[in-house]
Amino acid sequence: MRPGRGDGLKTLCALESIPDPGAREFRAMVDGEKRRVFVVRRGGQVFGYVNSCPHVGAPLNLEDNKFLDLFQTSILCANHFALFEIESGRCTRGPCNGQSLQPFAVEIRDGQVMQLE
Ligand code: FES
Numbered sequence: 001m002r003p004g005r006g007d008g009l010k011t012l013c014a015l016e017s018i019p020d021p022g023a024r025e026f027r028a029m030v031d032g033e034k035r036r037v038f039v040v041r042r043g044g045q046v047f048g049y050v051n052s053c054p055h056v057g058a059p060l061n062l063e064d065n066k067f068l069d070l071f072q073t074s075i076l077c078a079n080h081f082a083l084f085e086i087e088s089g090r091c092t093r094g095p096c097n098g099q100s101l102q103p104f105a106v107e108i109r110d111g112q113v114m115q116l117e
Contacts, residue, residue, distance in 0.1 A: 012113045018041040018046070023067035036050070040067060040075065040086050048105060049102060049103060050102040054091065054101065055079070
């Protein structure tokens with residue numbers, strides 16, 4: 001049975017459709033509002049965040065699905081070059097140093113990336 005509303009899970013995409021390492025953006029309901037969110041993949045792990053920089057609330061990316069830095073080791077805000085830890089969303093460099101991205105709960109089930117509602 002395909003998960004849907006009411007069972008606490010919603011399918012976003014197949015894990016294989018996200019580059020490794022890489023990221024993909026979605027629109028999803030977060031706290032009752034439709035928001036831009038993104039999911040970063042690292043091997044068999046995924047990390048989800050709302051696409052809003054704690055600096056000024058702008059989307060982090062300027063190009064579609066481009067959320068990682070040159071080395072693919074941190075999340076990059078392309079506006080003022082803040083860097084965030086992939087695992088925690090905590091800003092480690094830039095104007096919002098010490099602040100964090102808002103988490104967006106995701107997990108992998110049967111090769112699918114699922115939003116936890
Ligand atoms: S908007 Fe992200 S660092 Fe300024």
